[in-house]
Amino acid sequence: MTRAQVKRRLALAWWRQLGVAVAPVLVFNLLFGDGEPSVLAMPLFVAGMAAMFLSLPLFHAYKRALIATGKALDTVEESAAWLELDRVRLRALLGAAAPAWIAALAVFAGLEAVPLVLLTFSSIVIHLLYRIPRQLA
Template sequence: MSRTAARRQLYCDGWLFLLLIIVPALISRQLPELAGRFGESLALPLFIIGLAALFFNLPRFTAYKHALIATEKKLGTDGESSAWTTLRAVRLRALGIAALPAWLAAIGAPLGLEPVAQLLLVCGSLALLVLYRVPRQLQ
């Protein structure tokens, strides 16, 4: 895999996860709110779990940075293709975990999770998405 093709794949993955973060939250806002104590009693725990999910990214971010460094070291060598593949796999796992708070916000919307709490969780996921961008040094 060439460097250009690998960067294009990583670029497309980033846009895909941007959609996977924003679209479920927007769609879930259109769903009718579940009435009753069941929905209200789950809203706060979902918000707390969403905040805790932000911290699950710490080991994934460390693994991503190590993969970036390994890829940079292998640029121009025979192992460059495998380094790009490894970087993409590590980044996809990290992006999946980074999207968790936004997905929990989407689940919580029909359960009565307040819009401000939803916005905080989605913004947290978007901030993590920015952290997982590919730096310019890998061009």
């Protein structure tokens, strides 16, 4: 597989993971978003905000894998480095989706629209950190 094909596959995987992160919030809010606020709404919002910090160690691992891939370009280890980058990035993207998934659960607790949007946008912004940079072209 060429480097351009690998980057294209990783870009498509990024969009797929973004959809997996955001879709539950949208679907649950459309289907079940008319609930009354409960006592669990605020703790779930706080848990969603705290889940953003889950991605810090995952981002450090991603950054190390990204640097290793950059060093392995045009060497024998390049394909293994791309595979490792993909593995580390998938785990990091799952961690980046945590605030949006907690927001999806918070829909059932009656969390208001503004906190739902904040948690969902925080997942989107964290997902933006995991795009493959142009320098690896």
